[in-house]
Amino acid sequence: MKDKIKTHVKKYKTVYCCAATGIVVAGITGVIMRGRYAGVLRVPDGPVRVTVRPFSFFSKQMNDVTTVIHRGGTGSPSFVVECIETGEGWLSQHGAALAKGVSDAVMSGHLTGKLPDVNGLHYRRIGIATA
Secondary structure, eight states: OHHHHHHHHHHTHHHHHHHHHHHHHHHHHHHHHTTOEEEEEEETTEEEEEEEOOSSTTOOOOSSOOOEEEOOSSSOOEEEEEETTTOOEESSHHHHHHHHTOOHHHHHHHHTTSSSOBTTBOEEEEEEEEO
16 A cells, blocks of 8 residues: 555656645735735726735735826826725825815825824825826
8 A cells, every 4th residue: 555655656746746836836925915905996086996015015004005097187296195084085185185174284294194183084195196
């Protein structure tokens, strides 16, 4: 019986090695892809497709993301802003500030970490919208 097992393992050694390698690669891929999100950001002008990827493979934090969105039109680039609590999104900090009735300085101060919240809500930059 032992000889049959040894012969089988020698005969199919390559298959077992390939299967083990595949399992290891799948596991590493799972760790790298963990915490990544692709979705649709709801903005006043309609949905804009957004892909969010953390810079660190081993982090679930989404606050260090730079996603570039082509918004069409003219003008300088702007930060895409999302409300963490409501999921509402704007193509610019200025648009978010206007919608929430605060000054651009207050919204910018919150997004740069100088203010803890804006009227009890929290916002984050999730990308850059280019013209």
